[in-house]
Amino acid sequence: MEVEVWRLSPADWRIYQEVRLAALQEAPYAFGSTWERESGLTEQGWRERLAERAQFVAISEDEVVGTIGCATHEDGRAADLVSMWVDPRRRGHGVGDRLVKAVLEWAARSVGVDEVRLWVADGNREAERLYARNGFGRTDGVQPIRPGEPQLEFEMTRRL
Numbered sequence: 001m002e003v004e005v006w007r008l009s010p011a012d013w014r015i016y017q018e019v020r021l022a023a024l025q026e027a028p029y030a031f032g033s034t035w036e037r038e039s040g041l042t043e044q045g046w047r048e049r050l051a052e053r054a055q056f057v058a059i060s061e062d063e064v065v066g067t068i069g070c071a072t073h074e075d076g077r078a079a080d081l082v083s084m085w086v087d088p089r090r091r092g093h094g095v096g097d098r099l100v101k102a103v104l105e106w107a108a109r110s111v112g113v114d115e116v117r118l119w120v121a122d123g124n125r126e127a128e129r130l131y132a133r134n135g136f137g138r139t140d141g142v143q144p145i146r147p148g149e150p151q152l153e154f155e156m157t158r159r160l
Helices: 010-026 043-052 095-110 125-133
Strands: 004-007 054-060 063-072 078-086 115-121 137-144 152-159
Touching: 004 095, 010 043, 010 054, 010 063, 010 078, 054 095, 063 095, 078 095, 095 115, 095 125, 115 125, 125 152
Parallel strands: 078 115
Antiparallel strands: 004 054, 054 063, 063 078, 115 152, 137 152
């Protein structure tokens, strides 16, 4: 399966909206937000998100099959990998690896950060294996995925 990874611009807001809402609907346990909250975003809201971060999509056979984002910290030394999702029909085919590598390359070359951090849902073993395969390791950081809810997520980091 051939996969291309593209960085989205604010003009690509509809592509991001579609893949983000699909991710929230398919895997609500994995995200700090909800489909209900984000389905009400305006066009301007989607465009602003894309202006504030590097958001990538994986394309295979003219279909969006995954997404990942990266935003830098205010101090400019670290970045957060966010909004990672791969269509369940395409998991296990290297799409996730391609997306993670795109973020790591962007973080190292475009913004020159020292570290990339992420949060992964406790029990999401496939995601943890993906991140570990790409050089991430667990820290002691643990927090609720969403405030007031019992499900936890843990932090992983990778030095660049």
